[in-house]
Amino acid sequence: MPDTPDEGAIRAALASVTDPSSGRDIVASGYLRGVSVADGSASIVLEVDPARGSALEPLRAAAERAVGALDGIDAASVVLTAHTPAGKARPQSAAPAPPDLRPAKAQPPAGPAPMDGIGRIVAVASGKGGVGKSTVAANLAVALAAEGQRIGLLDADVYGPSQPRMLGVGGRPASPDGHIILPLRNHGVTLMSVGLMVGEDQALAWRGPMLMTALRQMLGQVQWGTLDQLIVDLPPGTGDVQMTLCQTVRVDGALIVSTPQDIALIDARKGVDMFRRMEVPLLGIVENMACFVCTDCGKVHHPFGEGGARAEAGRLDVPFLGEIPLDATVRRAADGGAPIVASRPDSPPAAAFRALARELTGQRA
Ligand SMILES: Nc1ncnc2c1ncn2[C@@H]1O[C@H](COP(=O)(O)OP(=O)(O)OP(=O)(O)O)[C@@H](O)[C@H]1O
Numbered sequence: 220m221p222d223t224p225d226e227g228a229i230r231a232a233l234a235s236v237t238d239p240s241s242g243r244d245i246v247a248s249g250y251l252r253g254v255s256v257a258d259g260s261a262s263i264v265l266e267v268d269p270a271r272g273s274a275l276e277p278l279r280a281a282a283e284r285a286v287g288a289l290d291g292i293d294a295a296s297v298v299l300t301a302h303t304p305a306g307k308a309r310p311q312s313a314a315p316a317p318p319d320l321r322p323a324k325a326q327p328p329a330g331p332a333p334m335d336g337i338g339r340i341v342a343v344a345s346g347k348g349g350v351g352k353s354t355v356a357a358n359l360a361v362a363l364a365a366e367g368q369r370i371g372l373l374d375a376d377v378y379g380p381s382q383p384r385m386l387g388v389g390g391r392p393a394s395p396d397g398h399i400i401l402p403l404r405n406h407g408v409t410l411m412s413v414g415l416m417v418g419e420d421q422a423l424a425w426r427g428p429m430l431m432t433a434l435r436q437m438l439g440q441v442q443w444g445t446l447d448q449l450i451v452d453l454p455p456g457t458g459d460v461q462m463t464l465c466q467t468v469r470v471d472g473a474l475i476v477s478t479p480q481d482i483a484l485i486d487a488r489k490g491v492d493m494f495r496r497m498e499v500p501l502l503g504i505v506e507n508m509a510c511f512v513c514t515d516c517g518k519v520h521h522p523f524g525e526g527g528a529r530a531e532a533g534r535l536d537v538p539f540l541g542e543i544p545l546d547a548t549v550r551r552a553a554d555g556g557a558p559i560v561a562s563r564p565d566s567p568p569a570a571a572f573r574a575l576a577r578e579l580t581g582q583r584a
Pocket residue numbers: 345347348349350351352353354355376379381454455507508543544545546547548549550551553554568
């Protein structure tokens with residue numbers, strides 16, 4: 220495995236990329252605002268005139284390719300931010316210090332702390348992939364926002380970020396000073412996702428340390444404002460992201476999503492164990508895809524058996540928070556960028572999500 224190149228090599232690669240509009244390279248143009256390189260991953264911030272943001276997208280992509288082609292770089296991310304009001308593109312020598320993008324491992328270890336301005340942090344987790352954890356997180360966030368709460372949704376499902384698609388938001392978040400990241404907003408929910416920072420597909424190619432850096436940036440650099448609750452959509456399983464989250468910020472409660480199948484319930488148990496070890500209170504288990512209502516006869520069917528998650532919750536001594544029916548409109552709504560709670564508020568699944576939101580709000584009262 221070749222050594223990770225140093226910052227000088229990254230700058231040299233960027234200097235090989237020319238802005239066709241000026242004929243000058245990226246470094247000479249004064250666009251370069253920050254470089255961070257560690258463990259085969261490089262993050263670069265370019266500060267540009269916001270009016271030229273979309274015109275400079277090819278330049279951004281070319282810079283990413285040039286850095287990504289260096290020996291020893293597995294993942295490169297180049298972000299465009301708007302320049303400071305006073306400046307046009309400045310010569311590099313006149314530029315203020317670049318933002319510090321180094322991984323948080325360089326910082327002294329700190330215990331989990333509450334996040335400023337955020338009332339409660341709720342993690343939505345599952346032992347197994349594909350059980351509908353992201354769907355539950357999105358609908359719960361929209362339902363809580365509809366109750367009048369100030370809600371943020373942090374898509375920490377770094378291996379498969381789907382919240383931008385589910386909430387119907389896109390585009391790169393702005394970073395006016397190269398450090399603070401401005402979240403996006405839709406359906407009353409403030410959203411940030413690693414999928415917005417690097418694109419859904421690219422996130423999959425990132426290596427562990429870079430993902431952890433992205434997660435810490437989303438926790439520390441996103442301007443969430445004042446929130447009643449921040450819902451965190453975790454990746455499935457019990458891995459590094461869960462540990463990093465719980466060690467970095469004080470998670471006030473975890474919600475486990477499971478389907479009724481035995482295998483999902485076995486994995487849900489592992490999730491419960493992990494949160495107990497991390498001393499995160501368990502808010503309860505919600506059973507997704509629990510049943511479906513026959514459109515012909517109106518009868519409720521339980522294709523995977525009935526009562527499994529409720530019984531498991533009893534065995535694990537955690538609250539059972541309710542059932543969400545299996546309903547194709549839930550999937551269609553998520554794929555269309557408007558969760559069912561927003562797009563079909565009168566439907567039975569939307570009512571089930573709202574009941575879940577009320578249950579959680581009731582737990583706090
Ligand atoms: N109650 C439901 N009824 C019908 N389809 C559902 C329901 N819940 C989720 N789905 C669909 O199931 C698929 C998986 O859901 P989702 O992406 O939320 O799962 P996940 O647990 O977050 O998966 P992963 O962790 O692997 O990203 C999606 O296509 C989603 O639209």
